[in-house]
Amino acid sequence: MKSDKVTKQILFAASLIILLTAAGMVFSLIMGAIPVFKEFGLGFVFSNEWDPTEGRENYGALPFIAGTLITSILAIVICLPMAFSTSLFIGEYFRKSAVASVISSMVDLLAGVPSIVYGLWGFYTLRPIIMELGLSPQGYGVFTSGIILAIMIIPYATSLSNEIISMVPNELKEAAYSLGATRMEVVFTVILPNARSGIVASYILAFGRALGETMAVTMLIGNSNVVPDSLFGTGNTMASVIANQFGEADGLKLSALIGIGLLLFIITALVNWIGKIIIKKFS
Amino acid sequence: MTTVAMAEKQVKMEERIVDIKNPVLSIQDLSIAYNKDKYAVKHVNADIKKNAITAIMGPSGCGKSTLLRAINRMHELYPDIVTEGKINLHDDDILKMSTIKLRRKIGMVFQRPNPFPTMSIYDNVIAGYKLNGIKLKRAERDEIVERSLRNVALWDEVKDSLMKKGTFLSGGQQQRLCIARALAFQPEVILLDEPTSALDPVATAKVEDLLVELKKDYTIVLVTHNMSQAARISDYSMFMYLGELVEYDKTKVMFTNPRDSRTEGYLTGKFG
Amino acid sequence: MKAQIELANQDNSSYRKLKDRIFFWFIVVMSVVTISPIVMIIGKLVVKGFRQFNFNFFTQTTPDTFEAMMAVSQGEIIPGGILNGITGSLLVVVLASVMAIPLGVIIGIYLYENQAKRYAGLIRSIADVLQGVPSIVLGLISYLWIVKHVTTGFSALAGSVSLCIMMLPLIIRSTEETMKMIPTSIKEAGLALGVPYYKIILRVLIPTGFSGLMTGILLAISRIIGETAPLMLTTLGSPVVNMNIAKPTSAVPLLIWEFYNDPNMVDLIWSSSLFLMGFVLTLNIISKRIAAKRRTI
Structure with a gap:
């Protein structure tokens, strides 16, 4: 039928649009970043000097790359015990019970809170606590951002893991119980080894989320363009420097921000790709 | 049924219960309910003979699996379960023992072979020790693995691939591996829950031969819905129906001369 | 048998049961900690945001800084909306x-x-x-x-x-x-x-x-x-x-x-x-x- 052929062509054409969009994104980012790479070469990636003052402009993305990685790693470390416990709570200990579905929908809700609201909460609730504890004089910094990021990525870390944990066959758990194992031993010797790759993959995807979070971090990290000197020091991430400095940017500075965007794109794509590969291997 | 007839029947039941001297297990007035008023096992009394195979038969839903699981308290994995009565292992009430110790003395094998897929054959056999945090020397471990695998006639088949994953074995080999895993602790009693229902006839025959071999050293309780299997390998048979233990006797006696009409109906294939 | 003797000596069941209990409560407590931010966030939004929720909030555009400053200095709620x-x-x-x-x-x-x-x-x-x-x-x-x-x-x-x-x-x-x-x-x-x-x-x-x-x-x-x-x-x-x-x-x-x-x-x-x-x-x-x-x- 002729109309069938047309229909198929339309479907195919639509798929081309997303292909072109993705290709165009990479192209535009590279084109936009060319001036800054021409000027500084690989020094753009490895220099930690960021100075937009006219005449002695120097752009190095290292502080932001470092800030991004440090806050995200910190976030995943803080998130780990919480997400781990919650997925066991939902997927094993209280599986299929009403209390598990309450906890699970509250965790889902965490994913619905806009980034800027997390930022506000971090600014008005978390920051005073950090100051109170004397961890940092102003309450800003890597640590504060790490905590907020940890809360933000919990839904991503748990959603997949609790599903996979609840899919571990009952027969295997029973085998372990029949050998005299306690529930905790069943968790560590049967459930976790069998759900391992799924859990790892969901943490990787959560890590990918943390890398690109913008608003909440921008509001809490302190926005100093240096490599953070300690856990409680201030810094800046790739996403937040784009958000912060974009307004007044043109010329070489704009190119530098686009260059940071390109690096962020590459890093997050890579992390997500690894996560998806692990999931595919698992299923 | 009149009360007189009921009383008469009760007396007859008492007579029928086989008399077993020095039983390993003694089940006394055991009732189990998954939720209130829904009893899966009702007032079961039975003694289990040492170094014999006791088969539990009955149509599905008759409570035979629940009864078997109660013997090493696996039934407690279901929340809200109610257990009344007593099960004695020699002179100890198992319902008062620690499950950890109990399950070392009474091992279990399940319907579908369930070796741990993340562990090697070797680690599967030794899994009970690992799970229980019992530290063994290398030589002791090797000895236990070899003995257990020899016990289930699997040693010659797998001795060159001990470090491979247990899931690579055939279904029958996997089930024998699971029996070896249960034997590694040298329990007194082994419970088997329809152990051959997922196996082909050849593998089934091997497992049956193995069980007959094993009863020299172990007491075996076997749930089966396969009457001919019970007839072939068991020494004693129980017939359960709707949670009640209807009849319990020497297998030969029960199969040739069932005393209860329900048992007869089941054995002749009228229901089940 | 040697292994059998070892087995009898290694009675660790009460220690393991204790560990199991502690782990269970760890899971429960951490799960409660995990969901507490969402409760705190929504609570904070409701308590602090409720006061400004009025008809004008949905029907008027944002006030300028000066209007807002005047209102705040006089202890009134900020006029205008979003x-x-x-x-x-x-x-x-x-x-x-x-x-x-x-x-x-x-x-x-x-x-x-x-x-x-x-x-x-x-x-x-x-x-x-x-x-x-x-x-x-x-x-x-x-x-x-x-x-x-x-x-x-x-x-x-x-x-x-x-x-x-x-x-x-x-x-x-x-x-x-x-x-x-x-x-x-x-x-x-x-x-x-x-x-x-x-x-x-x-x-x-x-x-x-x-x-x-x-x-x-x-x-x-x-x-x-x-x-x-x-x-x-x-x-x-x-x-x-x-x-x-x-x-x-x-x-x-x-x-x-x-x-x-x-x-x-x-x-x-x-x-x-x-x-x-x-x-x-x-x-x-x-x-x-x-x-x-x-x-x-």
Whole structure:
């Protein structure tokens, strides 16, 4: 039928649009970043000097790359015990019970809170606590951002893991119980080894989320363009420097921000790709 | 049924219960309910003979699996379960023992072979020790693995691939591996829950031969819905129906001369 | 036997049971800790935002700093509202949906029809990668494409393009998953009757999977409605109601950002956030309802 052929062509054409969009994104980012790479070469990636003052402009993305990685790693470390416990709570200990579905929908809700609201909460609730504890004089910094990021990525870390944990066959758990194992031993010797790759993959995807979070971090990290000197020091991430400095940017500075965007794109794509590969291997 | 007839029947039941001297297990007035008023096992009394195979038969839903699981308290994995009565292992009430110790003395094998897929054959056999945090020397471990695998006639088949994953074995080999895993602790009693229902006839025959071999050293309780299997390998048979233990006797006696009409109906294939 | 002796000596059961109990309570306590932020956040929004929630809040545009300062100094609530933000958010989100929903559904159907093809695999991977791209990068892209070349200035259209790219992967994946759940027999019945393929898509596949598609679309909208970062780079903001897609436009999350940066407006932060959060929550609940209903059928 002729109309069938047309229909198929339309479907195919639509798929081309997303292909072109993705290709165009990479192209535009590279084109936009060319001036800054021409000027500084690989020094753009490895220099930690960021100075937009006219005449002695120097752009190095290292502080932001470092800030991004440090806050995200910190976030995943803080998130780990919480997400781990919650997925066991939902997927094993209280599986299929009403209390598990309450906890699970509250965790889902965490994913619905806009980034800027997390930022506000971090600014008005978390920051005073950090100051109170004397961890940092102003309450800003890597640590504060790490905590907020940890809360933000919990839904991503748990959603997949609790599903996979609840899919571990009952027969295997029973085998372990029949050998005299306690529930905790069943968790560590049967459930976790069998759900391992799924859990790892969901943490990787959560890590990918943390890398690109913008608003909440921008509001809490302190926005100093240096490599953070300690856990409680201030810094800046790739996403937040784009958000912060974009307004007044043109010329070489704009190119530098686009260059940071390109690096962020590459890093997050890579992390997500690894996560998806692990999931595919698992299923 | 009149009360007189009921009383008469009760007396007859008492007579029928086989008399077993020095039983390993003694089940006394055991009732189990998954939720209130829904009893899966009702007032079961039975003694289990040492170094014999006791088969539990009955149509599905008759409570035979629940009864078997109660013997090493696996039934407690279901929340809200109610257990009344007593099960004695020699002179100890198992319902008062620690499950950890109990399950070392009474091992279990399940319907579908369930070796741990993340562990090697070797680690599967030794899994009970690992799970229980019992530290063994290398030589002791090797000895236990070899003995257990020899016990289930699997040693010659797998001795060159001990470090491979247990899931690579055939279904029958996997089930024998699971029996070896249960034997590694040298329990007194082994419970088997329809152990051959997922196996082909050849593998089934091997497992049956193995069980007959094993009863020299172990007491075996076997749930089966396969009457001919019970007839072939068991020494004693129980017939359960709707949670009640209807009849319990020497297998030969029960199969040739069932005393209860329900048992007869089941054995002749009228229901089940 | 030697091992048997060892076994008897190594009675660790009470220690292990204690560990098991402690682990259980660790799980419970940590789970409660995990959900406590959401309770605290919503609590804070309700308590602090409730005061500003009035009729004007939804019908007037944002006040200027001076008005707000006067009101605060006299202990009154800040006049005005967030009408320009609400209309702006609606404009941007509707525009993004108009672009993303048909395109996403069509691509999803394409993937469903060509599951085994390598090209389809490529498209699927691209959707996966796009889903992981940080929203700020999408803002940059839309700036480079739309702000610089199409509307030559900050515009609602630029904002909606960045949000559209954000929505696309979510809709594509949910469409494909929904289609996979429709029994092939339904489709084949139509094909066997010689019905044109586009009619099968429009009359069979989409209506049958409607609730699944709706769930995906609502979730995608609830994801983008709170986005701030890409809009900072594209729509910029506007103190007045704007319905021109080529002009700068405000949005509720952008207003929150502005209020946050203006000490006089701080009081408006909470009510705006409460409004935004309520909107997201409602979308979530509706989509869950739809999903639950679907499961029972």
